[in-house]
Amino acid sequence: MAKIRGSIVVDAERCKGCEVCMVSCPTGTIAMAKEVNGKGYYYAYPANQELCIGCANCAMVCPDGVITVYKTKI
Amino acid sequence: MIEATGIKEIxxxxxxxxxxxxxxxxxxxxxxxxxxxxxAHRILAEIIDELGLQSETIGVSPVGCSVLLYNYLDVDIQEAAHGRAPAVATAIKRLLPDKFVFTYQGDGDLAAIGTAETIHACNRGENILIIFINNGIYGMTGGQMAPTTLEGMKSSTSPYGRDIKSMGNPLKMTDIVATLAGTYYVTRQSVHTPANVKKTKKAIRKAVQYQKLDKGTCFIEIVSNCPSGWKMTPTQSNKWMEETMFPFYPLGDLKVPEE
Structure with a gap:
């Protein structure tokens, strides 16, 4: 069975660390970084990147539109 | 450069x-x-992009947090005086009937100072789209009580919660508008979960397409959060909105066109 793998790119400098993406991720891929970006926010990043299925839920709810999503079949 | 990227091969x-x-x-x-x-900005922009309306869209921005709409959407935007966006949009639509005209207003703008303009524009059935962001508070000026503030809801001017006896009842603007003959499509949505974002996007797409039919005003209320005004974290505010706002402002279509 073909497995679907996804990957996200977070524009960390524009992320405001609201955690809405983290809550809406069905697989627990996203976590908040331990360090801050230029604005002082704990930005989102794909901590468990092998779990990502490319569903784009995170990008859909991101108020600042900082997430880009890629998906492929392996 | 901060690294926040998943698997590079994908x-x-x-x-x-x-x-x-x-x-x-x-x-x-x-x-x-x-x-x-x-x-809300992003899904509106996506609809404009998908329908190829970038050069035909004229937006009217309100007074409130979204006053800087022209900085974020790459379409023509006209600023209106406080609450007067539907009146300005009426003029734009009547002078340029081929354009797609929308207003984007908050609850302080649309339901308080602009009540008359909103009701009369909807009653006349102006062929515009009104997007109404309802967070039950005056967000920009520091979280004061708005007409849409719920009973018992704390704000900076009702620190012990809204008391119906002295401060009046919360206003359901969308329900009022739905009773007017001039409106064609009235709905209430939210944007706090992926499923709700998809539903709202569908509603906005329908409303934009109805503009071409010249049948009347489309009115979309988006129940939204105000983490700063409500003094909560964003995720807490979304949860509070689900528990407290949605029972009073139930999501769904209030007026759908007959097929």
């Missing part, structure tokens, strides 16, 4: 599923973290 143009539309500019939004305004 990141190729042919695997792209989702990226921010170009109609949203690269300016950093001035809204607080977690504010529903950003999501």
């Amino acid at each position: 990141i190729k143009p042919e695997n792209l599923v989702y990226r921010k539309t170009d109609i949203m500019t690269d300016n950093i939004l001035s809204y607080c973290p977690g504010c529903g305004h950003g999501t």
Whole structure:
């Protein structure tokens, strides 16, 4: 069975660390970084990147539109 | 350069599923973290992009947090005096009937100072789209009580909660508008979860397409959060909104066109 793998790119400098993406991720891929970006926010990043299925839920709810999503079949 | 990227082998143009539309500019939004305004802007921009209406769209921005709408959407935007966006949109639509005209207003703008303009524009059945962001508070000026503030809800001017006896009842603007003969499509949605974002996007797409039919005003209320005004974290505010706002402002269509 073909497995679907996804990957996200977070524009960390524009992320405001609201955690809405983290809550809406069905697989627990996203976590908040331990360090801050230029604005002082704990930005989102794909901590468990092998779990990502490319569903784009995170990008859909991101108020600042900082997430880009890629998906492929392996 | 901060690294926040997943598996590099998958990141190729042919695997792209989702990226921010170009109609949203690269300016950093001035809204607080977690504010529903950003999501509402983005889905509106996506609809304009998908339907190819960039050069035909004229927006009217309100007074409130979303006053800087012209910084974020790469379409023509006209600023209106406080609450007068439907009146300005009426003039634009009547002078340029081929354009798609929308207003984007908050509850302080649309339901308080602009009540008369809103009701009369809807009653006349002006062929415009009104997007109404309802967070039950005057967000920009520091969280004062608005007409839409719920009973018992705390704000900076009702620190012990809204008391119906002395402060009056909360106003359901969308329900009022739905009773008017001039409106064609009236709905209430939210943008706090992926499923709700999809539903709201569908509603906005329908409303934009109805404009071409010249049948009347389309009115979309988006129940939204205000983490700063409500003094909560974004995720707490979304949960509070589900528990407290939705029973009073139930989501769904209030008026759908007959087929």
